[in-house]
Amino acid sequence: MLEIITSPISFFILLSLFFVGAVGSLLIRKDDDSANIWSNFFAIAGSLWGLLFSVTTIISERTVAFVVGGSPFPLLSLSFNIDLLSAFFIFIISLIALFCSIYAIGYVRHYYKKYHIGALGFFYNFFILGILLLLTASNGIFFLIGWEIMSVASFFAVIYDRKNQENVQAGFLYLVMTYIGTAFIVAAFLLLYKFTGSFDFETIKSDIALIPVGVKNIIFLSALIGFGVKAGIIPLHIWLPAAHPAAPSHISALMSGVMIKTGIFMMIRLFLDVLQPIPTWWGITVLIIGIVSSLLGVLYALTEHDIKRLLAYHSIENIGIILLGLGSALIFSSLSMPELALLSLVAALFHTLNHAIFKSLLFLGAGSVINQMHTRNMEEYGGLIKYMPQTAFFFLIGSMAISALPPFNGFFSEWLTFQSLFQGIAILDSSMRWLFILAVGALAFTGGLALACFVKAFGSIFLARPRSTEVTHAKESPSSMLFGMGALATLSFLFGIFSSQVTFLLEKIGQSFTIFQNMPATLLAENNQGLMVKNGFASVSGLAFTIFFAGVIMVVIFIIRSVVNKRQKIKIGATWDCGVDLTPRMEITSTGFASSIVLIFKGILKPSIQHEIEYHDSESRYLPKERTVVLGVSDVYQTYFYQPLHTLVNLLSLHTKKIQSGNINAYISYIFITLLIVLFITL
Amino acid sequence: MTIFIWTIQCIFIPVVSPLCVGIIKKIKARLQNREGASIFQPYKDLWKLLHKDEVISRDASWIFHSAPFIVFAVTIVVGASIPLFGSFFNNTLTGDMLIIVYALSIGTFFLALAGMDTGSAFGGFGSSREMNLVALAEGGLIFSLLTAALISGTTNLSAISGSLFGQSQHFLSALLAFSGFFIVLLAETARFPYDNPDTHLELTMIHEAMILEYSGKKLALLEWASANKLLIFFALGANLFFPFGLAQNAYAGAIIIGIAIFMVKIFIFCLVIALIESGMAKLRFFRLPDLLFISFVLNVVALGLIR
Numbered sequence: 001m002l003e004i005i006t007s008p009i010s011f012f013i014l015l016s017l018f019f020v021g022a023v024g025s026l027l028i029r030k031d032d033d034s035a036n037i038w039s040n041f042f043a044i045a046g047s048l049w050g051l052l053f054s055v056t057t058i059i060s061e062r063t064v065a066f067v068v069g070g071s072p073f074p075l076l077s078l079s080f081n082i083d084l085l086s087a088f089f090i091f092i093i094s095l096i097a098l099f100c101s102i103y104a105i106g107y108v109r110h111y112y113k114k115y116h117i118g119a120l121g122f123f124y125n126f127f128i129l130g131i132l133l134l135l136t137a138s139n140g141i142f143f144l145i146g147w148e149i150m151s152v153a154s155f156f157a158v159i160y161d162r163k164n165q166e167n168v169q170a171g172f173l174y175l176v177m178t179y180i181g182t183a184f185i186v187a188a189f190l191l192l193y194k195f196t197g198s199f200d201f202e203t204i205k206s207d208i209a210l211i212p213v214g215v216k217n218i219i220f221l222s223a224l225i226g227f228g229v230k231a232g233i234i235p236l237h238i239w240l241p242a243a244h245p246a247a248p249s250h251i252s253a254l255m256s257g258v259m260i261k262t263g264i265f266m267m268i269r270l271f272l273d274v275l276q277p278i279p280t281w282w283g284i285t286v287l288i289i290g291i292v293s294s295l296l297g298v299l300y301a302l303t304e305h306d307i308k309r310l311l312a313y314h315s316i317e318n319i320g321i322i323l324l325g326l327g328s329a330l331i332f333s334s335l336s337m338p339e340l341a342l343l344s345l346v347a348a349l350f351h352t353l354n355h356a357i358f359k360s361l362l363f364l365g366a367g368s369v370i371n372q373m374h375t376r377n378m379e380e381y382g383g384l385i386k387y388m389p390q391t392a393f394f395f396l397i398g399s400m401a402i403s404a405l406p407p408f409n410g411f412f413s414e415w416l417t418f419q420s421l422f423q424g425i426a427i428l429d430s431s432m433r434w435l436f437i438l439a440v441g442a443l444a445f446t447g448g449l450a451l452a453c454f455v456k457a458f459g460s461i462f463l464a465r466p467r468s469t470e471v472t473h474a475k476e477s478p479s480s481m482l483f484g485m486g487a488l489a490t491l492s493f494l495f496g497i498f499s500s501q502v503t504f505l506l507e508k509i510g511q512s513f514t515i516f517q518n519m520p521a522t523l524l525a526e527n528n529q530g531l532m533v534k535n536g537f538a539s540v541s542g543l544a545f546t547i548f549f550a551g552v553i554m555v556v557i558f559i560i561r562s563v564v565n566k567r568q569k570i571k572i573g574a575t576w577d578c579g580v581d582l583t584p585r586m587e588i589t590s591t592g593f594a595s596s597i598v599l600i601f602k603g604i605l606k607p608s609i610q611h612e613i614e615y616h617d618s619e620s621r622y623l624p625k626e627r628t629v630v631l632g633v634s635d636v637y638q639t640y641f642y643q644p645l646h647t648l649v650n651l652l653s654l655h656t657k658k659i660q661s662g663n664i665n666a667y668i669s670y671i672f673i674t675l676l677i678v679l680f681i682t683l
Numbered sequence: 684m685t686i687f688i689w690t691i692q693c694i695f696i697p698v699v700s701p702l703c704v705g706i707i708k709k710i711k712a713r714l715q716n717r718e719g720a721s722i723f724q725p726y727k728d729l730w731k732l733l734h735k736d737e738v739i740s741r742d743a744s745w746i747f748h749s750a751p752f753i754v755f756a757v758t759i760v761v762g763a764s765i766p767l768f769g770s771f772f773n774n775t776l777t778g779d780m781l782i783i784v785y786a787l788s789i790g791t792f793f794l795a796l797a798g799m800d801t802g803s804a805f806g807g808f809g810s811s812r813e814m815n816l817v818a819l820a821e822g823g824l825i826f827s828l829l830t831a832a833l834i835s836g837t838t839n840l841s842a843i844s845g846s847l848f849g850q851s852q853h854f855l856s857a858l859l860a861f862s863g864f865f866i867v868l869l870a871e872t873a874r875f876p877y878d879n880p881d882t883h884l885e886l887t888m889i890h891e892a893m894i895l896e897y898s899g900k901k902l903a904l905l906e907w908a909s910a911n912k913l914l915i916f917f918a919l920g921a922n923l924f925f926p927f928g929l930a931q932n933a934y935a936g937a938i939i940i941g942i943a944i945f946m947v948k949i950f951i952f953c954l955v956i957a958l959i960e961s962g963m964a965k966l967r968f969f970r971l972p973d974l975l976f977i978s979f980v981l982n983v984v985a986l987g988l989i990r
Binding site for chain 1: 693733734735736737738739740741742744745746752753755756757759760763775776777779781782785786788789791792795796799800801802803804805807808810811812814815817818819820821822825826829832833836837838839895896899900904968969972979983986987
């Protein structure tokens with residue numbers, strides 16, 4: 001039975017389900033309803049198959065490697081290698097895609113008659129198909145094919161709502177950044193090919209000693225930039241807050257939850273497996289990027305009042321947290337401390353999984369709200385908890401999970417990340433120790449700021465009185481959307497409670513790496529009650545905490561309600577209004593909520609205020625007719641990194657233009673000179 | 684015996700915490716040349732509030748209704764998980780420093796949401812300020828506990844309080860970490876110079892602004908919870924950084940001595956807080972981050988000094 005599920009045939013069934021879903025929905029694109037059902041039905045079926053396939057692979061530890069037929073091109077071979085790491089990421093994509101597809105059945109309806117639903121289904125299924133291909137490809141060129149399918153499909157999803165000019169611009173930015181990233185990836189693969197003579201990851205791994213140190217470092221940097229663009233590390237993140245809000249919400253959820261993790265996947269694969277052994281500074285670089293991304297990501301999130309951009313910045317923050325785990329894993333592995341490296345890797349993998357769950361939950365929640373409100377501006381929400389109670393509850397759980405509040409899953413992966421960093425402080429020396437202290441500081445501040453940010457988000461979306469009339473027309477989402485969110489919220493709770501069982505499996509995945517083989521003992525103790533690190537350095541139990549907490553709440557409610565006070569009355573009154581009528585304009589806004597934090601960090605965020613006053617009489621300037629105040633945050637990367645880069649490229653192109661005289665004789669002489677040079681070099 | 688101690692742990696914080704508030708108020712009154720209310724006045728206040736009717740805003744949602752119970756329950760759970768009078772209580776399930784810090788954040792999270800829930804301007808700004816301070820205080824708090832954790836080689840709070848004995852070579856680190864911790868203590872428990880616990884009407888109020896809409900038993904629970912939180916921070920400060928007198932085993936004599944010494948330590952903390960509140964003015968809101976940053980730096984130096 002197990003052989004059948006983990007066989008290559010089974011994997012092809014998985015791929016073909018998504019393929020049929022994609023092509024079929026394009027064929028029946030005329031009929032919105034059946035295209036919607038068709039595409040999502042096959043996506044659900046494929047995701048379920050993917051879950052079965054990946055879980056079986058992980059539990060039975062059966063890795064599958066196979067090559068499909070002969071390839072017409074000598075360098076491209078359609079070779080797959082499904083090891084435990086691939087299976088783990090297949091698990092994540094299947095899990096998230098399952099609930100996003102269920103959600104999509106209800107969500108996509110509001111696009112009926114406006115756009116082709118069939119096209120959306122086509123790109124949606126191909127997007128997942130692309131991710132599955134790149135996760136399992138073991139040949140560089142084949143990998144790039146999967147990578148491109150994913151990128152192009154998601155590009156079309158970003159510009160799907162094309163009547164909004166902003167979305168098209170966001171899509172273009174995304175495309176440009178993606179291809180810059182791909183260029184670096186191609187450069188890394190070509191360098192690997194030059195020295196090992198193969199695009200095949202296994203061959204590269206066995207011939208890794210042939211690569212000179214300097215070239216290896218260049219490969220590292222290219223791969224870091226290339227995959228970093230996709231992961232959204234700062235300062236390569238600028239496409240992320242633009243593109244994620246533009247896509248339909250169930251695709252935003254997949255992009256934020258899964259697609260950006262493919263960058264992390266390849267970093268783990270290359271740096272911890274293929275390119276081993278590695279110098280220490282690689283890990284240091286990754287750790288520093290993690291520190292910067294996590295802190296700046298959450299700070300920029302605080303300044304946002306666009307709900308989806310806020311969530312997109314939180315993705316950058318969480319990628320930073322994952323990189324804190326991965327960076328320390330790289331440092332520990334280069335200092336030959338495999339036990340600690342494994343602990344950090346487990347923390348990074350666990351946070352990857354957890355972030356996928358709660359971030360897609362939050363994006364789906366945001367999608368439901370936007371669907372009712374027709375705007376992404378949080379300042380126009382308010383009081384939605386009374387109109388969309390279930391959505392509010394699921395969003396609350398997502399907020400608690402992402403703010404790392406126990407007993408939800410975000411806490412336990414951050415706990416593991418903290419513990420692996422603590423181990424670094426306890427064991428390492430001098431400068432490296434300070435780096436880890438800095439990392440703990442970043443993680444601690446990130447936790448606090450994320451908490452503030454989600455109080456702001458939840459408070460201004462769901463609490464207080466409605467700030468626009470649109471809110472009072474809001475209705476609870478259809479059941480398929482609620483089911484998708486509810487299931488993710490439940491998972492977020494369950495993965496917290498059963499964190500020790502999950503980390504046990506993650507540890508098994510980590511141990512399948514070559515560098516972690518032949519390791520005497522691992523640091524994570526096997527403990528059914530909860531997580532435990534190294535002979536009682538630290539331990540925590542989600543289950544015990546939950547039971548204790550729930551028990552205390554019940555006892556308190558029981559005592560207060562029935563023992564202490566039986567006859568008390570509750571009167572419903574108005575909020576204290578200081579004697580004037582309260583209007584929604586007197587409530588705190590999301591901008592107002594974060595303004596003091598923005599002011600405290602004004603050195604980094606550089607807030608800007610623009611006043612514009614229009615006068616009745618522009619001569620005398622006494623009676624203002626209209627005042628406009630625009631609050632904003634100046635984008636530091638735009639001004640100090642991308643703008644100069646842009647000017648430089650422009651300048652270079654202007655100079656290059658000079659050789660384009662338009663005179664055909666000149667062009668022929670260029671060809672002649674080139675020919676001479678080439679001849680000279682070859683002879 | 685274990686069940687007996689467990690029960691003491693659970694009820695100790697809520698039973699003793701109003702007394703702390705009473706003592707602080709009494710000392711402050713004496714310093715202002717007033718007679719002051721009895722130190723048991725907070726118990727009477729709570730009892731009175733618990734029997735009053737409630738007025739609740741019609742804009743309030745279930746968040747507003749459930750927040751007091753959650754906030755109060757959090758302080759009980761945390762209070763039962765930290766070392767109070769003995770270090771023998773080896774709580775490996777919920778006694779980790781990080782789960783304590785983040786569990787306290789659950790209370791802050793719901794309190795801040797409740798402040799925003801009724802749509803009053805006071806509540807919203809109170810929440811904003813509270814989250815601002817908490818966000819910045821979290822770094823200092825985790826770092827001060829981490830210093831103690833690294834000195835004793837474990838992040839379990841009971842184990843830390845049991846092993847800081849005889850670590851005289853780390854005296855300076857522990858002292859610096861305690862200074863950092865104390866700054867965070869003042870911020871987290873809404874005392875001077877961060878917040879004024881006595882008034883509802885000052886423009887810079889934080890904690891009192893969030894609970895402005897509450898009345899009756901829910902107000903009682905929130906007041907009680909904030910007293911609990913004060914005592915929890917006293918207990919962390921007293922038992923992690925000055926762990927003498929803690930009961931080392933579960934004998935009745937040791938426990939009684941442990942409780943007596945703990946009460947003395949609490950009294951000293953109350954005295955210090957009362958002196959600070961009598962002798963110092965509240966700081967301007969935008970000066971507070973500087974103070975929290977000092978706490979963070981002190982703790983980083985303390986960490987650097989270990990070994």
